[in-house]
Amino acid sequence: MYTKLSKISSSDINKEISIIGYVHTIRDQKKIYFVLIRQQHVILQCCAKEEELLKYIQNIECESIVEVKGILKLRNESQINLSMQLGKYELYITSFKLIQKPYKSIDIRGCADWSDENMNKERYIALRSNVVYDKVLFFSDVSQTIRSFLLKRDFVELVLPNLAPLPGTGAAVFQVHSQHFPDSVFSLSQSPQIFKQLLMIGDSKNYFSMAKCFRDESSRSDRVKEFIQCDVEMGAVSSSKDIMTLGEELVRELFKKYLPNFNIRLETWSFKRALAEYGSDYVNLNVIDEYNLKVENETIIINNRDNIYNVIKEKGEDIQYYDKEKNLICFHRSNHGIYRILNTSALQYKSKDISCVWLVDVPMYEVDSMGEKSFTHNPFCKTKHVEIIEGKEEIIADQYDFLLCGFEIFGGSIRENNANKLVEQLKNVGYSDERIYTEFEALINGYKYGSLLHGGFGLGVERLCTLLDGIKNFNIESIRNYIVFPQKQDGSSSMLNMPQKK
Numbered sequence: 001m002y003t004k005l006s007k008i009s010s011s012d013i014n015k016e017i018s019i020i021g022y023v024h025t026i027r028d029q030k031k032i033y034f035v036l037i038r039q040q041h042v043i044l045q046c047c048a049k050e051e052e053l054l055k056y057i058q059n060i061e062c063e064s065i066v067e068v069k070g071i072l073k074l075r076n077e078s079q080i081n082l083s084m085q086l087g088k089y090e091l092y093i094t095s096f097k098l099i100q101k102p103y104k105s106i107d108i109r110g111c112a113d114w115s116d117e118n119m120n121k122e123r124y125i126a127l128r129s130n131v132v133y134d135k136v137l138f139f140s141d142v143s144q145t146i147r148s149f150l151l152k153r154d155f156v157e158l159v160l161p162n163l164a165p166l167p168g169t170g171a172a173v174f175q176v177h178s179q180h181f182p183d184s185v186f187s188l189s190q191s192p193q194i195f196k197q198l199l200m201i202g203d204s205k206n207y208f209s210m211a212k213c214f215r216d217e218s219s220r221s222d223r224v225k226e227f228i229q230c231d232v233e234m235g236a237v238s239s240s241k242d243i244m245t246l247g248e249e250l251v252r253e254l255f256k257k258y259l260p261n262f263n264i265r266l267e268t269w270s271f272k273r274a275l276a277e278y279g280s281d282y283v284n285l286n287v288i289d290e291y292n293l294k295v296e297n298e299t300i301i302i303n304n305r306d307n308i309y310n311v312i313k314e315k316g317e318d319i320q321y322y323d324k325e326k327n328l329i330c331f332h333r334s335n336h337g338i339y340r341i342l343n344t345s346a347l348q349y350k351s352k353d354i355s356c357v358w359l360v361d362v363p364m365y366e367v368d369s370m371g372e373k374s375f376t377h378n379p380f381c382k383t384k385h386v387e388i389i390e391g392k393e394e395i396i397a398d399q400y401d402f403l404l405c406g407f408e409i410f411g412g413s414i415r416e417n418n419a420n421k422l423v424e425q426l427k428n429v430g431y432s433d434e435r436i437y438t439e440f441e442a443l444i445n446g447y448k449y450g451s452l453l454h455g456g457f458g459l460g461v462e463r464l465c466t467l468l469d470g471i472k473n474f475n476i477e478s479i480r481n482y483i484v485f486p487q488k489q490d491g492s493s494s495m496l497n498m499p500q501k502k
Contacts, residue, residue: 069094200235362376
């Protein structure tokens with residue numbers, strides 16, 4: 001029977017044990033070989049001195065699977081490696097057997113430098129490296145922290161359906177065909193939005209779910225086609241303040257655990273103020289001016305975006321300044337008259353005060369270049385009042401977005417629980433009666449029965465991980481690093497050869 005490396009303890013000292021694992025590294029010290037054996041990311045140093053063993057081990061490749069027997073010893077105090085879980089033990093080898101060698105030579109210690117293609121195709125090998133595996137463990141830990149936070153506040157964790165009807169709004173959907181309904185389609189849920197509102201109509205306790213969401217969005221470095229959303233809904237609330245208070249408490253809990261050396265700089269900004277002072281709703285209070293780039297009489301904003309140069313060019317913005325070496329761009333937002341400077345290489349801060357902003361009072365509707373009216377958030381927000389923004393009369397929604405360093409990590413709203421008003425809002429963007437009662441019949445009928453005021457938010461867990469980890473290390477990494485088996489940016493996978501032709 002093999003001894004699991006994670007179970008080795010002082011009670012095994014001076015005993016012969018058998019282990020199995022991967023050869024992590026081999027060091028040749030002439031008359032002695034040090035072989036590091038790895039098993040489920042726990043490493044034990046093994047020593048070989050016998051001449052026959054030395055001849056055998058010197059031909060073993062890294063990542064070979066081996067079976068090792070030996071006597072466990074306590075290292076000398078000066079040789080203890082505190083960075084290793086088993087750093088105070090050594091196994092003196094009495095027997096060494098090769099079980100399987102890899103079909104090609106690999107060195108997982110260098111996998112952080114693999115190309116995106118290799119990382120995608122052989123992700124299962126890259127996961128052997130702590131550099132890669134620690135990122136997905138971080139995602140797991142953050143998820144458990146959020147879950148624990150909500151359970152302590154008497155939320156119930158429920159599972160809502162992934163199969164849903166085709167939504168009339170939002171991002172593009174993945175359609176699902178069934179052999180039982182050859183002329184119809186389901187969709188994979190973009191979020192459990194309607195289900196959680198129906199849940200509140202059912203007088204449920206406050207709810208959350210670590211929901212898998214699917215969105216067939218265009219390729220962007222900070223987006224993925226499937227992700228985990230911590231979906232939250234609270235019933236019997238007095239106002240949006242109840243939900244925003246919960247959100248703030250959650251952020252403080254996350255900072256306390258993951259960013260204890262940083263301070264929260266929290267402000268509440270209206271959408272109107274954000275446009276006037278920033279030219280967009282990506283409000284980031286962490287302004288960097290170390291490059292001494294100044295634009296007279298204009299607002300300077302520095303933020304982090306991948307491939308921002310190409311994105312700006314595609315949008316037709318007027319680029320005033322581009323320093324490729326420093327990876328800085330200054331461009332002019334013609335519609336708002338604001339210059340923005342972006343540092344796209346990494347997040348850098350002059351202080352330990354981290355920008356946290358509630359963005360509120362966002363218009364309920366938006367109009368595209370073709371004159372088409374749509375919802376800025378979703379159709380189900382309550383409205384608050386009418387406001388003049390940039391010379392236009394806007395109906396303001398009772399919604400709220402939380403921005404961490406300019407990135408939205410969660411957002412939500414108070415739901416419109418009056419059936420007649422909800423129908424009116426849908427008609428405002430051109431929905432016909434037939435479409436309204438086809439797509440939202442259950443929700444409208446539910447509100448006709450009556451519902452206590454409720455609201456909630458959705459939090460993208462992978463994106464949150466990139467920011468918590470990025471702030472701590474002053475470098476935001478790809479959102480895909482925190483997903484066990486991510487697809488490429490376009491959603492394809494070299495590892496599984498998908499998508500496949502019909």
